[in-house]
Amino acid sequence: MTDADGALCEEALGTDGLPTYAQAMDESSPLAVEKTENGEWSSEPGDGDKHLEATEATTTTAAATTTDSAAAAEFVPPEGGWGWIVMLSAMWCNGSVFGIQNACGVLFVALLQEFGSANDPQLMFKTAWVNSLSMGMIFFCSPVVSIFTDIFGCQRTAVVGAAVGIIGLLSSSFVSSLGPLYFTYGILFACGCSFAYQPSLVILGHYFKKRLGLVNGIVTAGSSLFTVSLPFLLNFLLDKIGFYYTLRVLCILMLILFLAGFTYKPLLPKNNNRRKEIFNFSIFKSMSYCIWAFGIPAALFGYFVPYVHLMKHVKERLGPDIPEVVLLLCIGVTSGVGRLVFGRLADYIPGVKKVYLQVISFFFIGLMSMMIPVCHTFGGLIAVCLFMGLFDGCFICIMAPIAFELVGPENVSQAIGFLLGFMSIPMTVGPPVAGLLRDKLGSYDVAFYLAGIPPILGGIILCLIPWIHERTLNEKQRTLDKEAGEKTMDHTTSALIPGTADHHKKEDVSVI
Numbered sequence: 001m002t003d004a005d006g007a008l009c010e011e012a013l014g015t016d017g018l019p020t021y022a023q024a025m026d027e028s029s030p031l032a033v034e035k036t037e038n039g040e041w042s043s044e045p046g047d048g049d050k051h052l053e054a055t056e057a058t059t060t061t062a063a064a065t066t067t068d069s070a071a072a073a074e075f076v077p078p079e080g081g082w083g084w085i086v087m088l089s090a091m092w093c094n095g096s097v098f099g100i101q102n103a104c105g106v107l108f109v110a111l112l113q114e115f116g117s118a119n120d121p122q123l124m125f126k127t128a129w130v131n132s133l134s135m136g137m138i139f140f141c142s143p144v145v146s147i148f149t150d151i152f153g154c155q156r157t158a159v160v161g162a163a164v165g166i167i168g169l170l171s172s173s174f175v176s177s178l179g180p181l182y183f184t185y186g187i188l189f190a191c192g193c194s195f196a197y198q199p200s201l202v203i204l205g206h207y208f209k210k211r212l213g214l215v216n217g218i219v220t221a222g223s224s225l226f227t228v229s230l231p232f233l234l235n236f237l238l239d240k241i242g243f244y245y246t247l248r249v250l251c252i253l254m255l256i257l258f259l260a261g262f263t264y265k266p267l268l269p270k271n272n273n274r275r276k277e278i279f280n281f282s283i284f285k286s287m288s289y290c291i292w293a294f295g296i297p298a299a300l301f302g303y304f305v306p307y308v309h310l311m312k313h314v315k316e317r318l319g320p321d322i323p324e325v326v327l328l329l330c331i332g333v334t335s336g337v338g339r340l341v342f343g344r345l346a347d348y349i350p351g352v353k354k355v356y357l358q359v360i361s362f363f364f365i366g367l368m369s370m371m372i373p374v375c376h377t378f379g380g381l382i383a384v385c386l387f388m389g390l391f392d393g394c395f396i397c398i399m400a401p402i403a404f405e406l407v408g409p410e411n412v413s414q415a416i417g418f419l420l421g422f423m424s425i426p427m428t429v430g431p432p433v434a435g436l437l438r439d440k441l442g443s444y445d446v447a448f449y450l451a452g453i454p455p456i457l458g459g460i461i462l463c464l465i466p467w468i469h470e471r472t473l474n475e476k477q478r479t480l481d482k483e484a485g486e487k488t489m490d491h492t493t494s495a496l497i498p499g500t501a502d503h504h505k506k507e508d509v510s511v512i
Contacts, residue, residue, distance in 0.1 A: 076209075082265065083207025087215055089260035090200035091222035093158070096253040097138070097193045099226020104131035105311035105328060106234045112312075114243050115178040124312070124435035126178065131308055133186030134193075136428025139420040141194035146417025150280075154199035154206075158261035161195025166254045168192055173247035196257055198420065199264055201400050202413045206267040210347070212404065213354075217343020217397040224336030224393065231325040268409065280414045288352060288469035289406045291461065293419050296399075299362045299458020301426040302369055302451025306388065308431040310372070313444040314381065322378055330382055331389035338393025346398045352405045352469045354398050359459040361395035364388075366455030373445040406469070426454070 077083070111127050148157045168189030175181055200219065208215045237246040283289055314324040346354045368388040375381045400416065407415040434447035 077205070077207050077267070079208055079211055081207070082263075083204075083215075085263050086203055086207055086265075087219055089263040090204060090219045092260050093196055093200040093222070093257055094220050095222030095226035096257050097197050098223035099230045100250060100253070101131070101135050101138070101193075102223065102227040102307055102332070103230040103234055103328065104135070104308055106231050106238075106325065107131060108308055109311055109315075110234075110238050110243050110246075111178070111181075122436070122439055124309075124438050125432055128308055128431045128435035130178065130181050130186055132304065132428050132431040133182060134190040135304055136424045137187055137190035138194045138197065138424075139422075139427055140424030141191050142198055142417040142420030142424070143414070144417075145195050145198045146414040148195065149199050149202055149413050149417075153266055154203040154264040155261060155266070158196050158199040158264055159258060161192050161197075161199075162254055162258035162261055163192070165189055165192025165196060166251055166258065169247055169251050169254060173244045192254075194420075196261065198413075198417060199261070201416055203264045203266070204400065205404060205409050205412060213343045213346035213398065213401050214340075215343075216400050217339040217341075217346075217393075220343070220393070220397045221336040221339040223396075224332045224339060224389075227332030227335065228329050229332075231328045235325060280411060283407050283411050283415050283418070286406060287472060288465045289415060291465050291468065292355070292402065292406060293422055295458050295461035295465075296358075296419060297422040297426050297458075298461060299366075299455045300423055301430050301454035302434075303365065303430065303455065304427050305430050305434045305447060305451040306369060306372065309434055309438070309444055309447065310385075313372070313448075314378075316443070317376070318378060327381055327385045330385040331392065334386045334389035335393035335396075338390040339397040340393075342394035343397040346401055351466075352402065353466050354402050354405065355462050355465045357398055358395050358402070359462050361391040362455040362459035362462070364391040365395070366452040366459075368452075369455070370449055370452035372448045373443075 108127060108131055111130060112123065116123050116127065145157065145161075168184055168187075168191070172181055172184040172189060175184060201216075204212065204215055204219065234246060237249055241249075284293075310327060311324045314322055314327065342357055346357060349357070364387060368384050368391075371384045372381065375384055399419075400412070403412050403415045403419070430451065434444065434451065437447040437450075438444050
């Protein structure tokens with residue numbers, strides 16, 4: 001053996017004739033060995049090859065997941081461009097979906113006239129289920145919609161949803177009794193709206209971040225514009241062409257929504273591991289998100305009651321000659337103002353402290369609901385509706401920005417989906433219970449008083465979120481600092497202890 005061969009041999013085996021630790025851990029080395037379960041090292045070729053293949057597979061999967069997360073974290077929205085077209089499309093989506101839902105008071109009266117019977121003691125209860133089921137199903141489908149959005153993208157999900165909505169609304173115009181409307185309007189139409197609506201929230205995060213609050217305010221203001229105009233249009237259509245043809249005219253709105261869905265071009269990098277994570281339950285590891293996902297539904301048990309029953313209450317309290325549609329106009333106008341003003345204001349409030357805006361909103365929404373039975377003049381009801389609309393707009397426009405703050409952009413789709421799913425229960429139950437109270441007690445007074453309690457209690461629960469979120473972040477930071485300190489100490493110690501990789505490297509250098 002020549003001196004060169006001896007040097008190479010010593011470099012390969014180390015000074016004691018054994019492979020160095022660093023080489024044993026190097027999978028590219030021809031002397032790579034496998035560690036068995038009892039901590040001993042084995043050089044059997046078969047086991048080593050299997051171990052190497054398994055390690056490479058695990059490393060590849062982990063690298064793909066890490067790459068996806070890093071790409072999402074490094075992604076910077078363009079803050080405009082095609083995003084403005086997307087914003088207008090999402091605005092139309094919010095307008096057509098929730099404009100129709102918020103005008104349910106007008107449709108509720110039309111349903112009573114079309115299918116009602118004076119001899120039915122539960123007429124209000126049965127009729128309220130049509131609109132209540134429709135609103136509830138929009139939110140109930142949201143967890144499933146979030147999965148479809150993650151797998152198939154915002155564009156496909158929104159387009160298919162709008163198509164289903166057209167089918168449901170069109171089929172509702174051919175029914176001859178109240179029962180089939182529970183399915184055609186309450187389920188089929190609502191499910192289509194749900195699949196069209198949620199992607200309109202998610203896609204905005206692809207194009208905006210710094211302006212996200214303002215853009216969400218503009219988008220959600222779409223429902224306010226429709227809430228202002230649709231009641232007058234519906235009253236005109238109902239008087240001229242009747243209930244069935246009015247529904248067919250509304251299909252035109254859904255057709256435009258179908259076309260608008262094609263503008264949702266995604267920009268965020270696709271998560272290659274998403275198909276394996278059908279339900280992303282990791283978001284529930286965040287205590288602040290869990291409180292938010294519980295507090296919002298708790299506040300909404302009475303939220304939808306005024307939208308369904310206010311028109312009927314005004315007719316009973318003030319007479320049939322009162323232009324009750326003006327009240328929806330007041331709610332719509334100030335709701336639009338609230339979404340623009342508070343949406344822009346949210347951009348200046350750091351982090352999850354935006355939730356305090358929702359706390360204030362719920363407090364005033366609950367208070368205004370309790371004020372409805374107290375108002376015995378039309379002017380008083382107008383004032384109540386103005387304030388209710390203003391803070392309704394505040395609550396709506398900052399839902400998506402808060403979700404982005406709590407779980408991050410890569411998890412926001414399912415975070416919003418789960419939240420809207422939880423919201424479906426109170427949104428569905430509230431109006432029929434109010435109708436049942438009206439049938440039993442003869443007036444809506446108790447129903448409106450009770451409707452004001454849940455928003456106030458829900459607002460109190462939401463007050464905990466910023467404190468808990470900040471404490472959680474501080475604990476994570478302390479843990480990271482501790483781990484970093486321990487790694488630094490281990491690295492320093494390993495350089496001094498004989499038998500470690502660093503020590504062998506020093507010996508190898510000295511021998512060579």
